[in-house]
Amino acid sequence: MKPVDMINRLKGGNLSYARSCEINKRIETALNGQTPDAIVICCSDSRVIPEKIFSVTIGELFVIRVAGNVLDNHQLGSIEYAAAHLGCKLIIMLGHTGCGAVTAALSGHSDGFISYITEDIIKAVGDERDPYKACVLNVEYGVRRIKTEFAAHPEISDAEVVGAVYNITTGRVEWL
Secondary structure (H helix, E strand, C coil): CCCHHHHHHHHHHHHHHHHHHHHHHHHHHHHHCCCCCCCEECCCCCCHHHHCCCHHHHHHHEEEEEEHHHHHHHHHHHHHHHHHHHHEEEEEEEEEEHHHHHHHHHCCCCCCCCHHHHHHHHHHCCCCCCCCHHHHHHHHHHHHHHHHHCCCCHHHHCCCEEEEEEECCCCCCEEC
């Protein structure tokens, strides 16, 4: 699709969204602020849409997206904000099958800025080369890192931190 065609499609989609039945929830959160019940750290992959995967609506999830669902100070700061300032007591590290970042890490692809992502994934998966097992190890590494980074943070240390893997074929989530 040409960029101009996609822009037009996005404009039409936004108009439809603005007129949707979710208008009351948008107004409520605009007036009263957000009070999400969970933080989801997930991949930027266009097939991974937490709000759709978990059938939730506006204001229920605080979503942090980054390729390979890796963590750096920006993601950790976002977690800290949502947990400490918005009161989220559930943190979900969500990986997915068919992850391009995991595939890139396993294949040794490390050109340009992608290397920051693949290096983190390799640190998480070690010598594992099975894509699914590597995905699970990457999620588990993220869960451990969140627990470690926030162990002394009273507003976050009592949050539940869980890992999960979304299957892009079946649509099911496996909780680890």
